[in-house]
Amino acid sequence: MNKQVKNVEEALVGIEDGMTLMLGGFGLCGIPENSIAQLVKLNVKNLTCISNNAGVDDFGLGLLLQGKQIKKMISSYVGENAEFERQMLSGELEVDLIPQGSLAERCRAGGAGIPAFFTPAGYGTEVAEGKEVRIFNGKPHILESALTADFAIVKAWKGDTEGNLVFKGTARNFNPMMAMAGKITIAEVEELVPAGELDPNFIHTPGIFVQRIFKGEKFEKRIEQRTVRTK
Amino acid sequence: MALDKVGIAKRIAQELRDGWYVNLGIGIPTLVANYIPEGIEVEFQSENGILGMGPFPFEGEEDADLINAGKQTITATKGAVFFDSATSFAMIRGQHVQLTVLGAMEVSQNGDIANWKIPGKMVKGMGGAMDLVASAENIIVAMMHSNKEGESKILKKCSLPLTGVGCVKKVVTELAVLEIKDGKFHLIERAPGVSVEEIKSKTEGDLVVPDFVPEMVF
Numbered sequence: 319m320n321k322q323v324k325n326v327e328e329a330l331v332g333i334e335d336g337m338t339l340m341l342g343g344f345g346l347c348g349i350p351e352n353s354i355a356q357l358v359k360l361n362v363k364n365l366t367c368i369s370n371n372a373g374v375d376d377f378g379l380g381l382l383l384q385g386k387q388i389k390k391m392i393s394s395y396v397g398e399n400a401e402f403e404r405q406m407l408s409g410e411l412e413v414d415l416i417p418q419g420s421l422a423e424r425c426r427a428g429g430a431g432i433p434a435f436f437t438p439a440g441y442g443t444e445v446a447e448g449k450e451v452r453i454f455n456g457k458p459h460i461l462e463s464a465l466t467a468d469f470a471i472v473k474a475w476k477g478d479t480e481g482n483l484v485f486k487g488t489a490r491n492f493n494p495m496m497a498m499a500g501k502i503t504i505a506e507v508e509e510l511v512p513a514g515e516l517d518p519n520f521i522h523t524p525g526i527f528v529q530r531i532f533k534g535e536k537f538e539k540r541i542e543q544r545t546v547r548t549k
Numbered sequence: 550m551a552l553d554k555v556g557i558a559k560r561i562a563q564e565l566r567d568g569w570y571v572n573l574g575i576g577i578p579t580l581v582a583n584y585i586p587e588g589i590e591v592e593f594q595s596e597n598g599i600l601g602m603g604p605f606p607f608e609g610e611e612d613a614d615l616i617n618a619g620k621q622t623i624t625a626t627k628g629a630v631f632f633d634s635a636t637s638f639a640m641i642r643g644q645h646v647q648l649t650v651l652g653a654m655e656v657s658q659n660g661d662i663a664n665w666k667i668p669g670k671m672v673k674g675m676g677g678a679m680d681l682v683a684s685a686e687n688i689i690v691a692m693m694h695s696n697k698e699g700e701s702k703i704l705k706k707c708s709l710p711l712t713g714v715g716c717v718k719k720v721v722t723e724l725a726v727l728e729i730k731d732g733k734f735h736l737i738e739r740a741p742g743v744s745v746e747e748i749k750s751k752t753e754g755d756l757v758v759p760d761f762v763p764e765m766v767f
Contacts, residue, residue, distance in 0.1 A: 346620070437683075487612065494635075495633060
């Protein structure tokens with residue numbers, strides 16, 4: 319099964335206005351940079367984006383916000399992006415803020431055929447509004463539903479032509495679950511190798527979840543908070 | 550003298566026990582990692598997918614693929630492991646982490662906490678906070694006793710949107726260590742040189758004060 323496509327242009331064929339996209343990454347770590355740049359070029363609009371964060375003003379999803387391409391964001395934390403907060407407070411941007419653990423599990427459930435599950439996170443808060451509550455082990459839990467997307471765009475360190483993926487460090491984060499939950503999953507990788515080169519014991523995401531894989535042309539890998547200690 | 554951020558972190562670090570897995574929230578809680586008491590071993594979990602979070606790297610050794618929940622560059626200790634976000638929150642929700650330390654804007658006397666939204670002004674999002682407070686057995690809040698306008702943040706009832714209900718058991722501020730029991734705050738310790746009167750005056754919630762309140766020991 320050869321899932322390899324030539325480049326980012328081929329990889330993103332079929333993404334249209336109004337679609338729901340999942341984008342991997344935590345902050346700027348593990349984001350599919352090349353795909354985001356291509357989405358800006360394509361100027362697709364009215365997108366619903368499911369991503370833990372919204373990038374910073376001039377990088378990551380912040381670029382799509384600058385171009386007013388996003389109609390709705392589903393995220394857990396958007397604090398690093400002033401333009402995002404502005405668009406949200408002014409009503410230009412619809413935002414669903416959901417607990418990070420629930421976001422992760424909703425994506426996993428979406429890919430795993432679990433339509434809904436109960437979690438204690440958010441009980442007693444705004445997040446619980448309108449949701450069914452049930453008691454388990456004497457503790458209240460709220461019902462959360464699975465999330466899926468028309469396209470899931472993930473970033474991995476290495477991948478093979480079967481779509482098997484290996485992640486590096488904390489760049490893994492949401493990528494594996496989003497890879498499962500996309501109707502079509504696009505993986506951009508730093509290194510693309512032929513099938514057989516990756517040890518089956520050390521693959522993080524099986525290629526069955528991935529429909530298209532390409533080697534990203536370049537990765538800036540911007541650091542949001544360069545924090546060091548002195549010798 | 551009221552404590553500074555480092556003082557609050559140092560006092561919270563005294564609560565660490567050998568063999569614990571600990572999650573530290575952004576802000577003051579991250580400083581706790583710098584003051585682990587002698588002779589004990591703890592492992593720090595970061596919600597974005599690392600167990601075995603180490604100190605900040607030396608200059609020139611920063612790795613863009615190795616960050617903490619506050620998006621700062623970090624290192625990994627020997628024996629560290631990386632995993633995805635669903636696994637990370639399985640550790641948190643499944644109560645495999647012994648201690649959670651996080652900040653707050655308001656805490657109420659029945660243990661409610663608000664730390665993610667000021668309506669109309671600041672809506673950064675809750676991140677992992679709701680999962681952490683809903684699941685953790687052991688939560689310590691690091692916060693300032695009152696805000697910049699001098700209004701108490703230790704309240705009868707939270708006015709801001711809640712992060713969690715009835716979940717906070719211990720609070721450390723620049724003035725005091727408080728415990729929450731039976732719907733009231735209990736004054737456990739005072740910061741060195743800080744009077745009980747000052748603490749009472751800055752606490753809007755119901756505060757139980759024993760006859761003798763020891764000072765924090767550093």
